[in-house]
Amino acid sequence: MDERSAPVLILSLLWVVAGIPAAANVRDVCASCHVDATCDDKSDNSGKVCNCKYGFVGNGRTLCQDKDECQIGATKICGQHTTCHNTHGSYYCTCLHGYMASNNMPVFIPNDGTHCQDLDECSVSGLCGQGAQCRNLNGSFDCSCQLGYRVQDGKEPFHPLKDQASCKVVDCGPPVLQDYTVLLSTTGTTYRSMATFDCDEGSVKRSGNNVSLCGADGLWTETTLVCEVVYCGPPPPFPHSHMLWSTSSRMGSMVLYQCNSGYLHTGDGNVSTCTAAGRWEGAPVICQEISCGPPQALPHTNLQWDRSTRPGSAVLYKCMGGYYQEGGDDISTCLTSGEWAKVSLKCKAKCGPVPMLAHSDVVWNNRSVVIHRCANGYHSWRGSNISLCSSSGVWQTATLQCIEIKPPIDHLNVSDEKCVQWRAEKYEEDTETYKVFYMGSRDYDGTFLEKRKRFLSSQAEWLKVCLSLLPATNYSISITAMSTGFTATITTNTSLPVPLVPDVHYREYESPAPNLRLHRSPSTLDPISLYQVFVLPIDGMMTFDCSSPANGDALSKQDSLTRHIAAQMHISHVGADMNFTVGDGLYRGGFFNAPLEKGRNYYVVLRVVSRWNKDLKSSCVLWAKVTGTSYVVKVSSLCAAATVGLIALAASLGHAYTWWRLVQGVHRLPPECS
Secondary structure, eight states, X not given: OOTTHHHHHHHHHHHHHXXXXXXXXXXXXXXXXXXXXXXXXXXXXXXXXXXXXXXXXXXXXXXXXXXOGGGGOHHHHTOTTEEEEEETXXXXXXXXXXEEETTSOSSBOTTSSXXXXXXXXXXSTTSSOTTEXXXXXXXXXEEEEOTTEEEESSOSSBOTTTTOOEEXXXXXXXXXXXXXXXXXXXXXXXXXXXXXXXXXXXXXXXXXXXXXXXXXXXXXXXXXXXXXXXXXXXOOOOTTEEEEEOSOOBTTOEEEEEEOTTEEEOSSOOEEEEOTTSSEXXXXXXXXEOOOOSOOOOTTEEEEEOOOOSTTOEEEEEEOTTEEEEESOOXXXXXXXXXXXXXXXXXXXXXXXXXXXXXXXXXXXXXXXXXXXXXXXXXXEEXXXXXXEOTTSOEEOOOOEEEEOOOXXXXXXXXXXXXEEEEEOOSTTOOXXXXXXXXXXXXXXXXXXXXXXXXXXXXXXXXXXXXXXXXXXXXXXXXXXXXXXEEEEEEEEOOOOOOOOXXXXXXXXXXXXXXXXXXXXXXXXXGGEEEEEEEEXXXXXXXXXXXXXXXXXXXXXXXXGGGGEEEEEEGGGXXXXXXXXXXXXXXXXXXXXXXXXXXXXXXXXXXXXXXXXXXXXXXXXXXXXXXXXXXXXXXXXXXXXXXXXXXXXXXXXXXXXXXXXXXXXXXXOOGGGO
């Protein structure tokens, strides 16, 4: 449109507003624009023209087709080490293998200076494997073996994935022995291992080094150790003795000298050794004839003896009159060591009838010792229960006192599921020591068994002890009075408690599949506990009842809460660290972890449930909030608001020229509404 025709068009438009029919012939250019084009003002303001959007080529009206930006080459449009990917109306770039984008994103458009730079693979520890060192290359890397390692299944340098090669430590194998040597010790058979040698038994070191090292070539270094065999010949004899000898006369060989029968060794030693000097060395052996001398005398005894003091001679001991043999051996023999064998004969005086104690019985009597025991219905209280026959023939009577038996433990009961109390039956203000033993088992865990015991001493009449009893456990508790050995037993079953609230770190996510983490400490109730993950859409006002009976069983799957269970896991199968990805589309415990709907917000609740028999306890914690994308809704709202605003503005002005400017797009909508 030229400047001369502009007034005519303006008058024609004014004519349309005034209602003159001639304006019906004016053509709406913008209505004919292609869907991938925009309607723009001409540069000379002479009218409108249709232009294809960025990324499209054509006449703007009947044709706007996608422009393949990548056809000029990835290097030219994306830069070095890149791959170009064409999209409808645009494109994006990715880095080749071995490179990464400078903005650390997987895809980019290089309008902000983003480029692909070399990825240092060697920054990953252990990439080349044990014994290997990594070398970074432009777009790749290679590996070589360190000193003491050899490449296996390939050659250096190598790529551990492409070549399937690796480094193996050098192994020299067993150390090599020289003549007349033995291996003392070795630190291994790999590179730099050390082996230590010594001369074998019967030989002596003459020269050389006794250490060998495993080299990087896989060979042991040679030792210069020189060993020679030493011989001493037959050992010398000694009077009244004989030799115990293996007939070997090499260095280190030994000969043992023993005196003949009837003779006793009196020297400093009886062993001679073949030394490195080639001689038998050792203390001389001296053997003397054996004599035991007179036998020992025992109280209240007489001896029967033939006066012989040579080995094998014997002496018989007899108790004197008025005494009897209480026990022990009564014969002593002259030993080859020159000593009389010890006798254990004891002669006791005769004391007459044994003493009797009130309410007691005699359970042992050997004429010198009597042991008493309280009769049935009585128990010992104080005093000794032994009567002794003294050397003067008079009984030293026991002081045992027997009193009537009463139950030392009575009214035994359990309170508060952890405390046991009872009444103590005692005499006077005696201190009684009690042993409290308790054993726990669980019907749902056949491997569980707990045994504990405690001791306490008290003078009180009523006693109470609180124990560390575990929940949901069957216990047998025994109380024993140590002075009498009396035991009372009671059983109890502890209840199922509300599980501890899981320790989580609440966070809010905008990701459609956020990864949640949990660190937990194991509990003794793990075999009957499970985790349930609830993913609840946020729709206006909502409530969540943690005590709901929904637990994943077949009978409870009709409950409305089960429709929101995304996963169910037995705690005994969960490690110390648990990761859970919301909406990963997997089944856990028979429940489907459905992907999240776009544009919706959710709460993620973690519930721990403990259940045994008919008891069920649970606790919950809010784990996370997931915020869905709302960009489309916001843009639609913005466009609607802008459109209504423009229409209202035009209606309020009422001027034909202003209405025409609005129609021509001077006051245009935001770009995202086009």
